Amino acid sequence: MFDFRESEKEFFENNKQEDFEITFNSKPLDDSTILSEDELNNTVAISVFTTSNITEKVLKKFKNLRIVVTRSTAYSHIDLNYCSKTNIAVINVEEYGRTAVAEYAVALMLSLVRNLLPAYFDMKNRKINHKKYEGRILSSYTIGIIGCGAVGSTVAKIARFLGMKVLIYSYMKNPDVDKECDFVELEELIKNSDIISLHVPYNGDNYHMIGSDEFEKMKDGVYIINTSRGELLDIKALYDNLINGKVKGAALDVLECEFLSTHPGEMRDIIEESNNHCVEVALITQKLFNLNNVIITPHIAYNTTESVNYLLKSTFNSIRDYLKGMNTNRVC
Incomplete structure (x- = not known):
C-alpha cells in the first residue's frame, strides 16, 4: 500500500x-x-x-x-x-466524494467571494479594514462548471439552490440538472462565467485545458476553483493572471506534480528528487502561497x-x- x-x-x-x-x-x-x-x-x-x-x-x-x-x-x-x-x-x-467534494468546492467559493482569509488574518493581527472584506452574494454570480458527472452535477444543484445562474460544459448532458442549467460550449462558459469550477476527470488529452488562451477570454475579476486534478490547469498561466488582476482569486485543492508541491522536506531535497517541469511547478506553487487571494489545500476535498x-x-x-x-x- x-x-x-x-x-x-x-x-x-x-x-x-x-x-x-x-x-x-x-x-x-x-x-x-x-x-x-x-x-x-x-x-x-x-x-x-x-x-x-x-x-x-x-x-x-x-x-x-x-x-x-x-x-x-x-x-x-x-x-x-x-x-x-x-x-x-x-x-x-x-x-x-460526490457530496463531500461538491460541498468543499462551494465552501472555497464562499471563502474567496467573502474574503474570509484576509478578514481572519487581519483580525488575528488587530488590523481591521471593513472595506477590504466587502464581498457579494453568490446569487449575483454566474458559475461555469466544467464537467457534469457526480460531483459537477451536485455543485450545480447547490449553486441553483443558492440562486446562481449555472453554465455547464460537459461531454454529455445530465438529466439531474438539464432543466435548471444551461449546457454550453467551453468557450462560451469561459467568456461568461464569474466563477469557474473544474470537475472533469483528467485523461491526458485535456492537459492544461485551462491555459493562457482561456484566461485571455475570461471576464476580468473571475474566480477559479479546482478540486478535480491539477493537470487540468496551467499553474503558470494562473499565477500570471492573478498578478495582472485578470483573476480575482483562486482556490486549489489539487496541484500538478502534487506530491512534490506538498513535499514535507526542504526545497533542496525536492529539486534533487524531481524532473525540471515539476520543479518549475513547485516553485510557482510557492509563489502562490504568498498571495492573499489564493487558497491552497492538500487534496482534502473528499476528506470526510x-x-x-x-x-x-x-x-x-x-x-x-x-x-x-x-x-x-x-x-x-
Missing part, C-alpha cells in the same frame, strides 16, 4: 485477511521507488493514490502482480494499456468521515472480491 494516510493504514491493518500480508510505504509509487526483491517477487496487489505514477516500467518490476487498486475515481496515473495486455486488473472507487470510510471499504472489498473471482469496480 503506497501513499497512505494514517487512517487508511489503520483500516487495512484492522481488516486484513488472515492469509494476506500487507506492507506499507508512505511515499507514492513511481520509477524512483526502491523495493526489496521479496516485495517485487511476491506482491499480488498494490494500492495507490493519484500521486503515484504507475508506468509500464514500474509494473514490469512486479513479477506476480495481479491487481492495481487506486483509492480514487481517477485512474489516469496508471498505464491501462500495459495492464490490459498483461491481464493485470485495474480497480477504482466510483463516486465516493463518510467518504473516507466508503473509499476504504470499497478498496478492501474490491481486492477481496477479485481474489474470489469477481470484478467489482474493475476498469480494465
Whole structure:
C-alpha cells in the first residue's frame, strides 16, 4: 500500500485477511521507488493514490502482480494499456466524494467571494479594514462548471439552490440538472462565467485545458476553483493572471506534480528528487502561497468521515472480491 494516510493504514491493518500480508510505504509509487526483491517477487496487489505514477516500467518490476487498486475515481496515473495486455486488473472507487467534494468546492467559493482569509488574518493581527472584506452574494454570480458527472452535477444543484445562474460544459448532458442549467460550449462558459469550477476527470488529452488562451477570454475579476486534478490547469498561466488582476482569486485543492508541491522536506531535497517541469511547478506553487487571494489545500476535498470510510471499504472489498473471482469496480 503506497501513499497512505494514517487512517487508511489503520483500516487495512484492522481488516486484513488472515492469509494476506500487507506492507506499507508512505511515499507514492513511481520509477524512483526502491523495493526489496521479496516485495517485487511476491506482491499480488498494490494500492495507490493519484500521486503515484504507475508506468509500464514500474509494473514490469512486479513479477506476480495481479491487481492495481487506486483509492480514487481517477485512474489516469496508471498505464491501462500495459495492464490490459498483461491481464493485470485495474480497480477504482466510483463516486465516493460526490457530496463531500461538491460541498468543499462551494465552501472555497464562499471563502474567496467573502474574503474570509484576509478578514481572519487581519483580525488575528488587530488590523481591521471593513472595506477590504466587502464581498457579494453568490446569487449575483454566474458559475461555469466544467464537467457534469457526480460531483459537477451536485455543485450545480447547490449553486441553483443558492440562486446562481449555472453554465455547464460537459461531454454529455445530465438529466439531474438539464432543466435548471444551461449546457454550453467551453468557450462560451469561459467568456461568461464569474466563477469557474473544474470537475472533469483528467485523461491526458485535456492537459492544461485551462491555459493562457482561456484566461485571455475570461471576464476580468473571475474566480477559479479546482478540486478535480491539477493537470487540468496551467499553474503558470494562473499565477500570471492573478498578478495582472485578470483573476480575482483562486482556490486549489489539487496541484500538478502534487506530491512534490506538498513535499514535507526542504526545497533542496525536492529539486534533487524531481524532473525540471515539476520543479518549475513547485516553485510557482510557492509563489502562490504568498498571495492573499489564493487558497491552497492538500487534496482534502473528499476528506470526510463518510467518504473516507466508503473509499476504504470499497478498496478492501474490491481486492477481496477479485481474489474470489469477481470484478467489482474493475476498469480494465
